[in-house]
Amino acid sequence: MAPVLEVRGLVKEYPGVKALKGVDFAVERGEVHCLLGPNGAGKSTLIKCVSGAVAPTAGEILLDGDPLPVGDPSASLRRGVATIYQELDLVDELTVAQSVFLAHEPRRGPFLDLERMRRDAAALLARLGHEAIDPRTKVRELRPAAQQVVSIARALSHDVRLLIMDEPSAILDDGEIETLFGVVRRLTADGVSVVYISHRLDEIRRIGDRVTVLTDGRTAATDLPAATPTDELVELMVGRAVEQLYPERPHASGEVVLDVRGVRRLPSVRAVSLQVRAGEVVGLGGLVGSGRTELLRLIYGLDAPQAGEVRVGGRRLPPGRPDRAIAAGLGLAPEDRKSQGLLLDWSLTKNVSLADLGRFERGLLSVRAERAAAREQLQRLRTVPADAERAVRELSGGNQQKVVLARWLLRSCRVLLLDEPTRGVDVATKAELYRVIGDLAAAGVAVLVVSSELGELVGICSRILVMREGETVFEVDGERASERELLRHAVAPTETADLIEEVT
Numbered sequence: 001m002a003p004v005l006e007v008r009g010l011v012k013e014y015p016g017v018k019a020l021k022g023v024d025f026a027v028e029r030g031e032v033h034c035l036l037g038p039n040g041a042g043k044s045t046l047i048k049c050v051s052g053a054v055a056p057t058a059g060e061i062l063l064d065g066d067p068l069p070v071g072d073p074s075a076s077l078r079r080g081v082a083t084i085y086q087e088l089d090l091v092d093e094l095t096v097a098q099s100v101f102l103a104h105e106p107r108r109g110p111f112l113d114l115e116r117m118r119r120d121a122a123a124l125l126a127r128l129g130h131e132a133i134d135p136r137t138k139v140r141e142l143r144p145a146a147q148q149v150v151s152i153a154r155a156l157s158h159d160v161r162l163l164i165m166d167e168p169s170a171i172l173d174d175g176e177i178e179t180l181f182g183v184v185r186r187l188t189a190d191g192v193s194v195v196y197i198s199h200r201l202d203e204i205r206r207i208g209d210r211v212t213v214l215t216d217g218r219t220a221a222t223d224l225p226a227a228t229p230t231d232e233l234v235e236l237m238v239g240r241a242v243e244q245l246y247p248e249r250p251h252a253s254g255e256v257v258l259d260v261r262g263v264r265r266l267p268s269v270r271a272v273s274l275q276v277r278a279g280e281v282v283g284l285g286g287l288v289g290s291g292r293t294e295l296l297r298l299i300y301g302l303d304a305p306q307a308g309e310v311r312v313g314g315r316r317l318p319p320g321r322p323d324r325a326i327a328a329g330l331g332l333a334p335e336d337r338k339s340q341g342l343l344l345d346w347s348l349t350k351n352v353s354l355a356d357l358g359r360f361e362r363g364l365l366s367v368r369a370e371r372a373a374a375r376e377q378l379q380r381l382r383t384v385p386a387d388a389e390r391a392v393r394e395l396s397g398g399n400q401q402k403v404v405l406a407r408w409l410l411r412s413c414r415v416l417l418l419d420e421p422t423r424g425v426d427v428a429t430k431a432e433l434y435r436v437i438g439d440l441a442a443a444g445v446a447v448l449v450v451s452s453e454l455g456e457l458v459g460i461c462s463r464i465l466v467m468r469e470g471e472t473v474f475e476v477d478g479e480r481a482s483e484r485e486l487l488r489h490a491v492a493p494t495e496t497a498d499l500i501e502e503v504t
């Protein structure tokens with residue numbers, strides 16, 4: 001039997017960049033085929049070619065043995081290829097039913113058949129095991145994980161044969177990932193094939209059947225079993241072994257630099273007090289929606305607290321004043337980097353030096369100094385393009401994130417707030433980033449890091465706090481922490497213990 005999808009010799013050139021240099025791979029019916037590769041390897045470009053979002057320069061894409069029209073998204077969708085991107089393209093104000101049938105609403109005569117739309121949406125959600133999602137709810141009222149289920153239901157409304165998921169777990173916490181895997185298993189049991197992109201190797205082992213590794217626009221290996229040892233996959237990806245993922249754990253030595261006292265802003269943050277010492281890396285674990293990002297925003301002054309105060313070096317920061325927070329030595333690398341962090345049409349170097357323009361404006365050889373310093377940081381994080389004057393828009397997602405991080409690492413902060421710093425970042429870069437965080441701590445910076453990857457918190461933190469429903473509910477020394485215990489505190493006591501069983 002022909003594979004569902006077959007890609008042969010696929011090439012994609014952008015002006016000045018060969019994103020794909022000849023990719024081959026095939027996906028069988030009902031399998032979860034994982035695509036792995038370092039940042040900038042060409043994974044997104046490959047799936048954009050298959051979904052019709054971009055037209056390849058050369059090569060063939062066959063679906064069930066027949067060529068797929070290129071650069072024609074509606075033709076790909078008609079043939080049963082649907083894509084779930086990491087940034088879900090749902091409209092907040094529409095209901096679930098409207099979202100599922102957007103642009104192909106069932107009609108009775110000239111009128112929308114609302115009743116059928118709701119019924120069919122409910123049936124699709126039930127097929128995914130999510131009958132609890134009400135088709136009449138507005139999308140904005142749903143948690144990201146439920147929104148993702150709605151996106152998948154929308155794909156199914158098109159009679160999908162091949163579902164492509166681009167880093168679907170990046171916006172989810174550990175519990176929600178289990179939900180996603182449940183949906184994927186149901187789909188494959190129905191004969192749907194799934195192409196699954198992720199940088200999280202543990203996930204690939206749990207959900208994948210086979211793996212294709214891309215590096216530098218080419219297939220480095222294909223049809224590997226998902227059980228291939230991590231070391232082997234990493235070596236295929238980065239061309240060398242990453243010997244030590246986590247550096248030596250930093251130990252706090254200095255005085256308290258960041259002092260958060262009874263900070264509240266309802267409904268997300270109820271009452272949080274915490275301290276971070278110079279040289280310490282403190283982790284903030286918890287489920288998506290537990291208030292971690294909102295807490296960082298309060299500390300940084302993006303929002304003003306209703307009660308409580310934030311002190312840096314003993315001095316109280318005026319609430320709601322990020323300019324004063326920056327002046328006091330705070331830096332924040334936000335979670336949603338696309339909208340909060342980057343000027344997409346500016347060059348890499350300009351984006352990196354953005355946080356510290358004052359420093360360069362004062363100097364004489366400003367442009368040269370700016371470029372040299374920015375380039376050094378970018379190289380440290382293995383940001384691929386050699387040409388640091390390229391516009392950030394042209395970078396892969398992971399490389400864009402590194403630009404934001406490089407910006408904050410360049411600036412001499414006293415307190416660095418990092419929100420999901422390794423999301424979408426490949427494993428070799430993760431190791432590098434952990435080392436940079438460790439070096440900063442060793443130099444006396446106080447680091448507060450939010451991450452949904454509990455394993456990474458256990459790996460790099462001096463101390464870990466767990467937040468649940470707007471409060472810190474648990475604290476543990478990094479050396480004694482375990483993922484299982486952190487997760488147990490992160491989920492509400494009423495939630496099932498089964499979840500923890502499954503996840504750990």
Ligand SMILES: Nc1ncnc2c1ncn2[C@@H]1O[C@H](COP(=O)(O)OP(=O)(O)OP(=O)(O)O)[C@@H](O)[C@H]1O
Binds near residue numbers: 017037038384
């Ligand atoms: N619109 C574009 N214009 C120019 N170059 C581009 C464009 N889109 C992607 N590229 C380049 O193509 C290459 C592959 O990028 P792609 O986004 O496919 O990588 P990826 O494997 O998905 O990376 P990541 O893991 O970071 O998401 C990169 O060098 C990137 O800079």
